[in-house]
Amino acid sequence: MSKTGHWSLRARRMATxxxxxxxxxxxxxxxxxxxxxxxxxxxPSVEVGAWRANMHAGSQDAGMYTRATVAxxxxxxxxxxxxxxFVASRDDAGHALRAQCxxxxxxxxxxxxxxxxxxxxxxxxxFDAPNGHYSLNGATAVLDAAGAFTLSTGPNEQPNLYWxxxxxxxxxxxTLRLYNxxxxxxxAPQSLVAPAVQKIGDCA
Amino acid sequence: MKNISEHQRLWFYRVLSLLVTAVLAHLLAVWAAPxxxxxxxxxxxxxQKMNMHNQAAFxxxxxxxxxxxxMPSPDMLYSVCAFDLSDGPLRIQAxxxxxxxxxxxxxxxxxxxxxxxxxxQAQGKAVDxxxxxxxxxxxxxxxxxxAEVVVSPSRQGFLLMRVLxxxxxxxxxxxxxxxxxxxxxxA
Numbered sequence: 531m532s533k534t535g536h537w538s539l540r541a542r543r544m545a546t547x548x549x550x551x552x553x554x555x556x557x558x559x560x561x562x563x564x565x566x567x568x569x570x571x572x573x574p575s576v577e578v579g580a581w582r583a584n585m586h587a588g589s590q591d592a593g594m595y596t597r598a599t600v601a602x603x604x605x606x607x608x609x610x611x612x613x614x615x616f617v618a619s620r621d622d623a624g625h626a627l628r629a630q631c632x633x634x635x636x637x638x639x640x641x642x643x644x645x646x647x648x649x650x651x652x653x654x655x656x657f658d659a660p661n662g663h664y665s666l667n668g669a670t671a672v673l674d675a676a677g678a679f680t681l682s683t684g685p686n687e688q689p690n691l692y693w694x695x696x697x698x699x700x701x702x703x704x705t706l707r708l709y710n711x712x713x714x715x716x717x718a719p720q721s722l723v724a725p726a727v728q729k730i731g732d733c734a
Numbered sequence: 735m736k737n738i739s740e741h742q743r744l745w746f747y748r749v750l751s752l753l754v755t756a757v758l759a760h761l762l763a764v765w766a767a768p769x770x771x772x773x774x775x776x777x778x779x780x781x782q783k784m785n786m787h788n789q790a791a792f793x794x795x796x797x798x799x800x801x802x803x804x805m806p807s808p809d810m811l812y813s814v815c816a817f818d819l820s821d822g823p824l825r826i827q828a829x830x831x832x833x834x835x836x837x838x839x840x841x842x843x844x845x846x847x848x849x850x851x852x853x854x855q856a857q858g859k860a861v862d863x864x865x866x867x868x869x870x871x872x873x874x875x876x877x878x879x880x881a882e883v884v885v886s887p888s889r890q891g892f893l894l895m896r897v898l899x900x901x902x903x904x905x906x907x908x909x910x911x912x913x914x915x916x917x918x919x920x921a
Contacts, residue, residue: 550748550752551752551755553752554752554753554755554756554759555755555756555759557756557759557760558755558756558757558758558759558760558761558762558763559759559760559763561756561760562759562760562761562763562764562767563763565760565764566764566767588846588847589846589847590846590847590848590887592846594761594764594765595764597768597844597845597846598764598765598767598768600768600845601767601768601771601772601845602767602768602771602804603804603805604804604805605771605775605803605804605805605845606803606839606841606845606847606892606894607847608837608839608847608850609847609850612837612839612850612852643835644835644898646807646809648805648807648808648809650805653804654804654805655798655800655801655804655805655806656796656797656798656800656806656808657798658798659798664796664797664798664808665807665808665809667809667900669900669901670900705805707807707809709835709898710835710852710854
């Protein structure tokens with residue numbers, strides 16, 4: 531082999547090696563993104579009905595993955611003695627929540643000093659709400675004779691229901707916040723009487 | 735048993751080194767994510783705009799246009815301070831006289847929430863905190879009588895004050911003066 535051919539072969543090998551290592555770095559970064567955004571089951575969590583809560587959110591005891599997941603998905607969360615966060619991305623039937631669908635959410639006020647249910651898009655920011663309704667909370671909820679609240683989310687207002695408007699063809703995420711939850715609920719988050727999340731009719 | 739050739743051995747180590755590289759990149763990204771996000775929060779464009787370095791700043795009520803921190807609560811009024819203890823302790827004071835929920839939470843530079851004081855814990859008294867670095871060194875400052883010393887696990891971090899609002903339009907006259915009692919300044 532000529533000297534030029536030798537150097538050409540060596541350059542090709544180096545380029546291939548660099549591309550492979552770059553690919554390995556991309557694979558590592560991509561898998562990290564996937565774990566933090568798409569695989570919350572890798573973190574210790576409690577499931578109640580359609581709702582899921584990470585019990586180490588905001589805690590100094592959180593492991594590396596929990597800390598990173600919380601930073602990406604719920605930055606500046608508080609510990610569960612101060613606030614508990616339950617998140618729903620599926621309805622009671624197990625189907626992914628979509629902004630173009632209408633849902634009825636009903637339940638009884640949780641055992642906490644104050645609570646709210648908020649609708650977010652998949653980027654975890656609020657939907658435009660021309661009616662100014664971004665959440666239903668302990669102050670705005672009207673309870674029926676049985677002491678239960680009901681609200682709706684979706685592109686269409688439902689008769690006689692408090693409406694959180696959602697728009698677009700995109701995933702929907704519901705967050706139930708409990709500020710100063712009762713000690714019994716802190717100790718046993720699975721004892722939450724989970725609000726029901728049910729789809730209304732067909733999606734737009 | 736058949737001996738592996740030098741060529742196979744070479745490829746084994748190449749594949750192994752690629753796997754190790756991928757795993758290290760993965761772990762580094764997971765470790766760094768909260769720290770990078772906090773740096774952006776404390777020093778990014780929004781922080782610069784709000785001028786929150788070692789002083790209190792007051793966010794507008796949350797709407798669909800609030801896009802600096804994920805999952806903003808529309809039921810909270812937020813007040814903030816990006817603290818830096820490099821030049822000494824920081825004094826945090828607040829006296830929000832409110833019958834509703836409020837809290838002051840402190841976050842380390844890795845995003846851990848290391849301190850919270852809420853309205854019930856304050857029992858109607860003003861909050862007076864001296865935030866010192868994890869060396870516990872007040873750097874010659876005399877702590878004010880009655881003040882509470884809080885040790886921060888990192889020199890830089892973030893303060894977030896939450897004040898509950900159910901109907902901002904009707905409550906702003908009470909809530910705004912109350913939350914603007916927050917002070918966050920070098921001791």
